[in-house]
């Protein structure tokens with residue numbers, strides 16, 4: 001018998017709440033064997049990013065080769081990719097015929113406001129990596145940066161998602177965590193055929209460090225286990241909502257989500273609506 005396996009290609013967060021650390025914790029919580037290829041080290045805590053130290057291109061290539069040539073993966077996710085050169089390395093692997101489903105979290109700026117992807121690398125993300133993705137998971141500011149459109153209304157959000165799909169990914173999940181002035185938060189999954197809406201009550205917590213990483217890692221884990229995309233998103237939405245609702249402080253700033261929350265008795269209720277294109 002073999003493990004279900006997932007690979008994360010991302011940056012290391014010394015503070016343990018986001019990046020590679022969040023991904024591996026999430027894989028473990030969901031009973032998936034996690035492997036990693038580190039794109040950059042960050043010196044980081046709950047207050048922000050104090051330093052970024054990219055891994056050499058050779059080191060990145062070698063890590064992915066080592067994992068894929070022996071252990072393999074049932075699904076792969078990307079997080080912080082840092083620059084165009086590293087995006088191209090990942091895209092080269094992802095373009096191989098037997099590469100597993102790829103979930104691309106287009107990490108650009110940390111919750112703390114620190115830059116994790118060079119601005120000029122955004123085009124490479126769109127052109128080189130998105131065409132290989134089973135799913136991309138931008139938050140609202142990332143989706144706006146990638147399309148040059150403002151996500152003010154539902155209509156413009158749908159337009160943005162159509163634009164993002166036109167770059168070549170099979171599906172897009174637009175995360176609503178940055179929505180202001182609402183009591184509800186809605187993430188929208190679009191696969192070119194239907195819009196799936198996932199509504200949850202907005203949580204009043206300052207402890208949101210690592211939400212995006214944890215969410216896309218959960219989706220990757222569920223897809224590695226063979227769930228269909230919308231089921232994987234539904235289960236991951238419940239996982240992240242619970243992890244956020246039980247998040248605590250760790251340092252002086254935004255604390256990390258509580259990856260083990262799903263082990264307890266509490267359950268998250270996620271309201272789903274589906275609308276055909």
Ligand SMILES: Nc1ncnc2c1ncn2[C@@H]1O[C@H](COP(=O)(O)OP(=O)(O)O)[C@@H](O)[C@H]1O
Nearest residue numbers: 139175176177178185187201202203211212215
């Ligand atoms: N205050 C909140 N209450 C409930 N859900 C939230 C809250 N903030 C973020 N989320 C959820 O956490 C996940 C990550 O979203 P978001 O914060 O938009 O992305 P990122 O962490 O990449 O900036 C999404 O499912 C989003 O709906």
Ligand SMILES: Cc1ncc(COP(=O)(O)O)c(N)n1
Nearest residue numbers: 011018019110111210211212
């Ligand atoms: C290494 C690394 N990767 C990604 C994020 C984004 O995390 P988030 O926006 O969820 O705080 C981060 N802060 N650090």
